[in-house]
Amino acid sequence: MIRKKILVTGGAGFVGSQLCERLLLDGHEVVCLDNYFTGQKANIVHLMDNPYFELIRHDVTMPFFIEVDEIYNLACPASPIHYQYNAIKTIKTSVMGAINMLGLAKRIKAKILQASTSEVYGDPQVHPQVESYWGHVNPIGERSCYDEGKRSAETLFVNYHKQNNVRIKIIRIFNTYGPKMHPHDGRVVSNFIMQALQNEDITIYGDGQQTRSFQYVDDLIEGMIRMMASREDFTGPVNIGNPNEFTILELANKIIEITNSSSKIIRMPLPSDDPMQRQPDITLAKKELGWEPKIQLEEGLIKTIAYFDSLIKS
Ligand code: NAD
Ligand code: UDP
Numbered sequence: 001m002i003r004k005k006i007l008v009t010g011g012a013g014f015v016g017s018q019l020c021e022r023l024l025l026d027g028h029e030v031v032c033l034d035n036y037f038t039g040q041k042a043n044i045v046h047l048m049d050n051p052y053f054e055l056i057r058h059d060v061t062m063p064f065f066i067e068v069d070e071i072y073n074l075a076c077p078a079s080p081i082h083y084q085y086n087a088i089k090t091i092k093t094s095v096m097g098a099i100n101m102l103g104l105a106k107r108i109k110a111k112i113l114q115a116s117t118s119e120v121y122g123d124p125q126v127h128p129q130v131e132s133y134w135g136h137v138n139p140i141g142e143r144s145c146y147d148e149g150k151r152s153a154e155t156l157f158v159n160y161h162k163q164n165n166v167r168i169k170i171i172r173i174f175n176t177y178g179p180k181m182h183p184h185d186g187r188v189v190s191n192f193i194m195q196a197l198q199n200e201d202i203t204i205y206g207d208g209q210q211t212r213s214f215q216y217v218d219d220l221i222e223g224m225i226r227m228m229a230s231r232e233d234f235t236g237p238v239n240i241g242n243p244n245e246f247t248i249l250e251l252a253n254k255i256i257e258i259t260n261s262s263s264k265i266i267r268m269p270l271p272s273d274d275p276m277q278r279q280p281d282i283t284l285a286k287k288e289l290g291w292e293p294k295i296q297l298e299e300g301l302i303k304t305i306a307y308f309d310s311l312i313k314s
Pocket of ligand 1: 014033035037040058073074075078079093117174176177
């Protein structure tokens with residue numbers, strides 16, 4: 001095995017911290033870069049004693065220089081509450097972050113993977129979503145700082161590849177959950193689990209008939225690693241998600257059932273431009289990466305609930 005030096009931006013976040021852990025386990029040297037906007041040191045503190053792990057506080061909107069073989073570009077808040085908190089900063093993080101990391105990849109001839117999102121499909125009119133679908137995004141809506149930021153980042157990636165031969169990989173991640181999500185992250189799985197475990201009201205936005213397809217984090221990490229290692233001329237974008245689709249009401253009921261909670265379901269207003277449906281078509285990932293998700297919702301929820309339960313008790 002060749003030990004690679006790998007940069008993970010957003011490495012102290014939910015997905016990034018688990019990616020750092022996996023890359024170290026695979027025998028690589030990992031540099032984790034984060035500005036701690038939504039990430040936390042607690043996610044990576046257990047890695048600090050590892051001599052092959054390095055932590056750098058840095059904001060990707062500023063240039064950064066290092067010598068590495070591969071870059072995973074994850075830096076960007078992912079929860080609607082957090083990415084809408086400072087919309088201008090969110091779009092700067094996506095666009096300037098992509099420019100800085102692609103410039104670095106070009107200079108040092110590193111391979112670079114972009115953590116794009118199912119949000120590039122917006123409120124989709126094609127279902128399930130295939131990579132060839134261009135999406136249905138409101139360019140001036142509440143979610144646009146994130147959606148259009150990620151769409152611009154994809155454009156930058158593709159053009160650095162075409163113009164400068166940068167070796168790129170783009171994955172479009174669908175709703176992912178699991179241990180290490182911030183308990184107050186604001187996304188639906190962590191909200192519902194925290195509420196159910198504390199017997200608080202479960203907050204459903206709208207009528208709960210909107211759908212999402214939930215992927216357990218271990219499946220995502222495996223997909224990311226396979227994409228980075230895929231054949232040189234496969235750049236993506238490729239969907240990485242679990243095609244099993246649920247309504248938000250079904251999710252709430254499942255979490256209440258597993259936690260044996262006495263929580264009541266309450267209705268709150270649906271945020272604007274909230275997508276009505278979302279389900280990945282993963283034919284391409286299966287063909288190119290030999291990848292498909294292994295962990296289904298109930299099994300993943302049980303592991304995630306155990307994590308939040310221990311967090312509350314500690
Ligand atoms: P997260 O919020 O837990 O992690 C994002 C990390 O990026 C945090 O550690 C944060 O502090 C860091 N960050 C934010 N702005 C930064 C900046 N300007 N400079 C340096 N670091 C910065 O979110 P996550 O769920 O781990 O998502 C990771 C990536 O995957 C994001 O790019 C997100 O858009 C993408 N993604 C995630 C999902 C999902 O369901 N989890 C779905 C689609 C796409
Ligand atoms: N949602 C909800 N209650 C919550 C948090 C979210 O009903 O406490 C809904 C939200 O309106 C959306 C879905 O759950 O329809 C998924 O929301 P999340 O923020 O997790 O991700 P995204 O909308 O980006 O897919």
